[in-house]
Amino acid sequence: MTAAYDAGRVSRRGYSSVVRRHVPRETRWAVGLALVGVVLTVLVALFPQQMPLNTLMVLLLLGSIGLGPRTLPWFVIVVMLLLTISLAVQETIDSRIVGSVTTQFVMGFIVLLTSFRRSRLGVANVLGESMLVDLRDRILNQGGIPSLPAEWQVESALRSAGGTPFAGDFVVATRPHGSDRLEVVVVDVSGKGEQAGTRALLLSGAFGGLLGALPPDRFLPAANDYLLQQGWDEGFATAIHLTLDLRTGSYEIRTAGHPPAAVRAAGSGRWLVLDSHGPILGLIDEATYVPARGQLHRGDAVLLYTDGMVEQPHRDIELGIDRMLGEAEGLLRGDFAGAADRLVAALGSRNDDRAMVVVNRR
Known part of the structure; x- marks a missing residue:
């Protein structure tokens, strides 16, 4: 039995x-x-x-x-x-x-x-949602700031027009292995909110692979070539690229049709808009990008941002930049903790994607 x-x-x-x-x-x-x-x-x-x-x-x-x-x-x-x-x-x-x-x-x-x-x-539906969540997390992780020496404080913040993490703006940051160089790029993909989210998903992965793997002067040309190869109807994007030497504080900033960076000198307490220029990514073949160079000393800071922070309907972008710098002077006086989140919350259009990176040498 x-x-x-x-x-x-x-x-x-x-x-x-x-x-x-x-x-x-x-x-x-x-x-x-x-x-x-x-x-x-x-x-x-x-x-x-x-x-x-x-x-x-x-x-x-x-x-x-x-x-x-x-x-x-x-x-x-x-x-x-x-x-x-x-x-x-x-x-x-x-x-x-x-x-x-x-x-x-x-x-x-x-x-x-x-x-x-x-x-x-x-x-299936659940698997599709989990895939999107995974892609979203990958975008946010790429925008995470790597570990830095104690004298450096770098913060980033992102808000989308639709209130979701899928936005046309994204940040990619890396510190190449074995180097004292920090690479940060802030990108604004054509379109807004979820409409630009799919292109941002693809570009964030591609730019994450290019950033740090190429010399600083080759990143934006390579990103431009990549976008031209896609053949998208709305395949353009603007970007600003920061290369920072963590030992000396020397930096290079290159822009591709993007709002200019702003630098604060601790001695005077004033903000200076940097003069760097270059064509929008994905429009012109063999484009060149002229850098703005300088050096950050103790107490100095740099702002990298997208146009959603400074653009308003029927208002010149230069007025928006002036307003942002005035707000930054009041909000960040002597205290840069939570700087990026505070600026994004206080400024910009709620109908546009917004991204902000604040770099401070303490």
Whole structure:
């Protein structure tokens, strides 16, 4: 008796192992939901007063969350078939039941359309969302400031027009291995908010690979060549690139159609707008970018920002820069802790993406 029981248990384990190995998890999930639907249909037929018809909609919701675009349409058809059977076994059909069933068929049709749109991505809804979250986290991590010597304080802040982390502005920062050089680039992709988010996702990865791997004078030309190769209809972007020697404080700043950087001299307490210029990325082949050079001493600071910080409708950008520098002089007087967040919160258009990087030598 015991031997027969053990043999049966081993056989069941072997069968389960074969099913898990050869039947995709999504298929098992769909079959399991369908079997639950059959049980619910039987219960609706046996207890029509206690079991509501819309019980099957719970399965439809679970299927739309967990099933992929190839399996979901068939599952929707099965649920609609079970719903039809549940309606057919009802003793009395009144207007309330007809309205409920009609609503459920409309919901099934909406889920079906959603699955067809989702087939362009090729993954289930939950997986698609997790992929976007992972990409978003990668963008934010690339904008993270690497570890620096104690005398340097660098902060960054980003706000999107839509209030989500997917924005057309992004920051990439790196400290090449074995060097005393900090590289920071602030980029503004054409478009706003989520419309520019997809291009920002791609460019942040590409620029992250180029930054630090190339000499400072080659980064913007390489980024320009990359954008030209994409052939996008709205494939341009503006950028500002800072190269900072952490030992001496010497810096080079290059801009590509971007608002100029501003430098604060601790001795005078005044802000100076740097003169650096270059064409927008993705428009002109073999573009050149002229740097602005200088040196940061103790107490000095640099602001890198996007046009969302200084542009307002019907107002010249130079007036916006003056307003930003006036605000910075008041907010950052002697205290640069949380500087980037404070400036982004106080300035700029809420209808545009905004990014700010503050570099301070303490």
